[in-house]
Amino acid sequence: MEDRMNSSTEEQSSSSSRLNLPPTMSRSSLSLETLSPSRHIDRMVNSGYQRSPSRAIYSDRFIPSRSGSNFALFNISPTKSPSPADGREECSGAYATLLRAALFGLESGVVPPATPEKAFGSNGRHSPVSPPSRNIFRYKTETRKSMHSLSPLGFEDTLPGVNHTPVKTPRKVSRSPYKVLDAPALQDDFYLNLVDWSSHNVLSVGLGNCVYLWNACSSKVTKLCDLGIDDSVCSVGWAQRGTHLAVGTSTGKVQIWDASRCKRVRTMEGHRLRVGALAWSSSLLSSGSRDKSILQRDIRSQEDFVSKLTGHKSEVCGLKWSYDNRELASGGNDNRLFVWNQHSTQPVLKYCEHTAAVKAIAWSPHLHGLLASGGGTADRCIRFWNTTTNSHLSCMDTGSQVCNLVWSKNVNELVSTHGYSQNQIIVWRYPTMSKLATLTGHTYRVLYLAISPDGQTIVTGAGDETLRFWNVFPSPKSQNTESEIGASSLGRTQIR
Secondary structure, three states: OHHHHHHHHHHHHHHHHOOOOOOOOOHHHOOOOOOOHHHHHHHHHHHHHOOOOOOOOOOOOOOOOHHHOOHHHHOOOOOOOOOHHHHHHHHHHHHHHHHHHHHHOHHHOOOOOOOHHHHEOOOOOEOOOOOOOOOOEOOOOOOOOOOOOOOOOOEOOOOOOOOOOOOOOOOOOOOOOOEEEEOOOOOOOOOOEOEEEOOOOEEEEEEOOEEEEEEOOOOOEEEEEEOOOOOOEEEEEEOOOOOEEEEEEOOOOEEEEEOOOOEEEEEEOOOOOOEEEEEEEOOEEEEEEOOOOEEEEEOOOOOOOOEEEOOOOOOEEEEEEOOOOOEEEEEEOOOOEEEEEOOOOOOOEEEOOOOOOEEEEEEOOOOOOEEEEEEOOOOOEEEEEEOOOOEEEEEEEOOOOEEEEEEOOOOOEEEEEEOOOOOOEEEEEOOOOEEEEEEOOOOOOEEEEEEOOOOOEEEEEEOOOEEEEEEOOOOOOOOOOOOOOOOOOOOEEEOO
16 A cells, blocks of 8 residues: 555656746746635636736727827826726716817816816815916817817817818808899790890890890890891800890891990801801801801901801701810700811711700810700700810709700809700709709790809790899809899899
């Protein structure tokens, strides 16, 4: 029996000698301890609170690590908390109190947390909190906060590199016209262009076989001309500068009138059928006709026209020169949109995506080469083109016939007028093509559109024999400034 016990003791000693222990650890420090189940659970639970002194603990708080915070920036002296748990609760509570005060103001009953230097005097008693002389974050007594600030603490001083741009509120557009003019005998013809607004703030309107002028400053109406019973007005167009007005007639002639003297300067021929579209480029006048051709006329020349542009297979009903006077866009009843340069007699660009007549054409004053076009009843779309890269940019289905388009020169917006079936006027924001306003009031197709020289007011005409004036675009300086053009004169009068 003793031999067995001795042999077992020797085996244990030999096994212990085979343990691979660190040189700093002695065998005497090793001990086997039998743990009860309850002590084993307590040790497992409390093991999570054993901290490593060399490891930084990060949490999901607003300040990830207090060791990396610059407390001197906020005039705050860090204090040693009695325990880590108390430090976390104190930090969380101070931040929550500060956030409530910043969001709801000091008048809401929330007292901002005070730092030890500010809250206690030299005698250890409470002393009034005095604001720091220089501090980026400052408490405000106002409860109204700037909604565009991204920080829960309002900035009074602009930080370098930080842009505090206020969020723009949607611009309000009046849904009713500020003025209505009766326009008897205003034709309900999609292919005509009978309204134009001059740079001298004078509106020209073709009514039957006569042309009338309405001065927007004085509201004075002047009868410019009468073509007689055998002819009628099909288009009017003001020269870009000056007082000359071009009048296209149903007999294919183009008359040039000096509106300041109410005198006809000259009459030019060349078309066989009615002239429904006119466009000026300095001293060059382009005229589009039902005979499918476009004539280029230099009013300084004795000849009736200097060149003839051919390409359309049907009536030319839309003409617009670009703002740099380098490109001419034409739309026809053949569903085609062509772009010409100053010297070409054949179109340099051809767009055939529209499925109805293209009368509505507008060049952007903000981006070179950006062209907008609108199709008729079977198409109903507004399309955008880049003539510089010869690419189709986008398409917007408006749901109704597109009669006219015009860009605002003050903001990157445009307005469209429509016919079948809603007869509405829509103000669009480009390039998102979001609707800013939809204006209604006309009972017939809104076939005519012109914009005031200040770029704020538009006038629309329809077969219901009315002209309606709308303030739709802001001024270049302020979006709240109303147009001076007739804005103070409300009511309904006659243009003749």
